[in-house]
Amino acid sequence: MSNDNNNKSAAAAVEDDDEEAIIRRKKYEESLEIQSLRRIISAYINYPEAAEEDVKRYERSFRRLPVAHKALLAHLPLKYQKLRRCITKNSNFIFDMLQAFEPPFDMSQDDEMCEHGDNSSCVHHHSDDRDPCCEPVSISGRAPSAQCSEACGGHEEKKENCCEPKSGSFPEGLECQTNTHKGGCDNAIDVSVDSDTDPNKDISCAPPESPDRLDSMPHFHVPLVDVDKVRCVIRNIVRDWAAEGQKERDQCYKPILEELKRHFPNRSEDSPPSCLVPGAGLGRLALEISCLGFKSQGNEFSYYMMICSSFILNQTQAIGEWTIHPWIHSNCNSLSDADQLRPVSIPDILPASAGITEGFSMCGGDFVEVYGDPAQVGAWDAIVTCFFLDTAHNIVEYIEIISKILKDGGVWINLGPLLYHFADMYGQEDEMSVELSLEDVKRITLHYGFELELEKTIETTYTTNPRSMMQNHYFSAFWTMRKKPLVAASIESMDE
Structure with a gap:
C-alpha cells in the first residue's frame, strides 16, 4: 500500500510540474504578444517624430546648397512647411485610430517577466483569458482582437523605396531620433502659407505631439523599419478604402x-x-465578398x-x-x-451601409496556426487568396491547409505573384523560405486534390x-481550382 501511495504522490507531483510548465509557457507567450503589440503601438505613435526627422533632413540638404542654387529652388521651404501639415493630417488620423483601439491585453502594469531592465524589452501581463483570435466585426463595436505580429502586408517592400528605408536594412537596435523642438506650429492645419518665406531661414517646427489620451499607452522609440511599416499601412489604405484605389481594386x-x-x-440568405x-489586409475584399451574400x-x-x-x-461615420x-514619404519619381x-479622402464607402451579410468577421493570427486546427477541417465553401501565397515560409504547407479546410467540391480562387517575402532575409540562418516556381506550385495543388478549372494571367499593381x-x-497568376471529393482523388492517386 505504501508503494501505491508513493507512486500516486509522484504522479501528482509530475502533473503539478507539467501544469506549472504550461502556465509559465502561456505567460511567456502572452508576454511576447504584448511586447509585440507595444512595439507596434510605439511605431504608430513615433510616426510624426520620424516624419519630422525626414523633413529636417531635407532642410539640411537645402541649406547646404550654394546661394545661386537656393535661389532657383526658393519654393522648397514652402514645400517643407506643407509637408509638415500633411504629416499633421496623417498623425491626426493615426491618433484617432489609436484612441479607438482597445487592446486585448492589460497594458497598464509592469511585467514581472521583464528580465533585462530595458524599457523597450518590457512587456505586460494578459488581463483576461479570452481567446484573442476571432471576433465578429461589429460596425459600431470595439476593435476585434488579434494575435500580435510585426509584419506589414508586403508586396510593395521591394518597390518605390529608393528614398525610404527598406525593410530589414536597419540594425535591430537603431532607434528613431527624438525631436526635441517644442515650439509647435500655430497654423498646422491651414495649408495657406505666406509667399515671401525666406529660403535661407530655418522653418523647422515640431510634429504634432501625441494627445493626452494616448499617454496611458506604454510606448518607446522603435527601429525606423517599424515606422516604415506605418507608412506601408497608409499606402494600403488607399488601395482598400479610397476612390483613388478603385483602379487597383478593379x-x-x-x-x-x-x-x-x-x-x-x-446564395441563400438563411444559409449563406x-x-x-x-x-485580408485592411479588410475591403472580405467586406466586398460579404456584400455578395x-x-x-478575413484573416490577417x-x-x-x-x-x-x-x-x-467599426468607427466610420461618414464617407x-x-x-x-x-x-509624401517618397521624393522619387514625382511629376510635381x-x-x-x-x-x-477615406473611406470611399460607409461600411455600416455596405450591405454586409450577417457573420462577417476579421480573425487575427498566423494562418497556419489558426486554420491548422482540426476544427477547421472541411469548414469552408470557398477560399480566396489575393497576394497571399508568397507570404509563406513554406508554401506547400499553405496549400496543404487550404486543401484540408475546404469542403469537398469547394472552390479556391487565387490571384497574385510569387514575391516570396522571406527570400531575402540574409544573415538569418533560421528564417525558413521555400521558393517554388509557378509550375511547381500548380503541381503541388494537384497533389493535394485540386482540379484546375480556370487559369489566366492578370496584370496588376500593388499600392502603387x-x-x-x-x-x-x-x-499575376489567377486561377480557380476545385477540391475533388476524397474518393475521386484517391482513385486518381491509385491510377498514377
Whole structure:
C-alpha cells in the first residue's frame, strides 16, 4: 500500500510540474504578444517624430546648397512647411485610430517577466483569458482582437523605396531620433502659407505631439523599419478604402468577385456559403465578398493592419470622414510637388451601409496556426487568396491547409505573384523560405486534390501611386481550382 501511495504522490507531483510548465509557457507567450503589440503601438505613435526627422533632413540638404542654387529652388521651404501639415493630417488620423483601439491585453502594469531592465524589452501581463483570435466585426463595436505580429502586408517592400528605408536594412537596435523642438506650429492645419518665406531661414517646427489620451499607452522609440511599416499601412489604405484605389481594386478584386458569383449563383440568405480570405489586409475584399451574400471571414497576421482595418470598419461615420496624404514619404519619381502632397479622402464607402451579410468577421493570427486546427477541417465553401501565397515560409504547407479546410467540391480562387517575402532575409540562418516556381506550385495543388478549372494571367499593381513616374506591374497568376471529393482523388492517386 505504501508503494501505491508513493507512486500516486509522484504522479501528482509530475502533473503539478507539467501544469506549472504550461502556465509559465502561456505567460511567456502572452508576454511576447504584448511586447509585440507595444512595439507596434510605439511605431504608430513615433510616426510624426520620424516624419519630422525626414523633413529636417531635407532642410539640411537645402541649406547646404550654394546661394545661386537656393535661389532657383526658393519654393522648397514652402514645400517643407506643407509637408509638415500633411504629416499633421496623417498623425491626426493615426491618433484617432489609436484612441479607438482597445487592446486585448492589460497594458497598464509592469511585467514581472521583464528580465533585462530595458524599457523597450518590457512587456505586460494578459488581463483576461479570452481567446484573442476571432471576433465578429461589429460596425459600431470595439476593435476585434488579434494575435500580435510585426509584419506589414508586403508586396510593395521591394518597390518605390529608393528614398525610404527598406525593410530589414536597419540594425535591430537603431532607434528613431527624438525631436526635441517644442515650439509647435500655430497654423498646422491651414495649408495657406505666406509667399515671401525666406529660403535661407530655418522653418523647422515640431510634429504634432501625441494627445493626452494616448499617454496611458506604454510606448518607446522603435527601429525606423517599424515606422516604415506605418507608412506601408497608409499606402494600403488607399488601395482598400479610397476612390483613388478603385483602379487597383478593379484589377485585383473584381475578377475574384466575378468568379465567386459564377460559382455560387444561388446564395441563400438563411444559409449563406462561407468564404475565407487569408491575408485580408485592411479588410475591403472580405467586406466586398460579404456584400455578395457570403458568410465572409478575413484573416490577417499583421497587427498593424488589424488595428487600422478595425478602426475603418467599426468607427466610420461618414464617407470621406478622414483625409490622409499617402505619398509624401517618397521624393522619387514625382511629376510635381502637388502630386506628391495631394490629399486622399477615406473611406470611399460607409461600411455600416455596405450591405454586409450577417457573420462577417476579421480573425487575427498566423494562418497556419489558426486554420491548422482540426476544427477547421472541411469548414469552408470557398477560399480566396489575393497576394497571399508568397507570404509563406513554406508554401506547400499553405496549400496543404487550404486543401484540408475546404469542403469537398469547394472552390479556391487565387490571384497574385510569387514575391516570396522571406527570400531575402540574409544573415538569418533560421528564417525558413521555400521558393517554388509557378509550375511547381500548380503541381503541388494537384497533389493535394485540386482540379484546375480556370487559369489566366492578370496584370496588376500593388499600392502603387498612380501618378508616379515609376509603376511596378505584376503579371499575376489567377486561377480557380476545385477540391475533388476524397474518393475521386484517391482513385486518381491509385491510377498514377
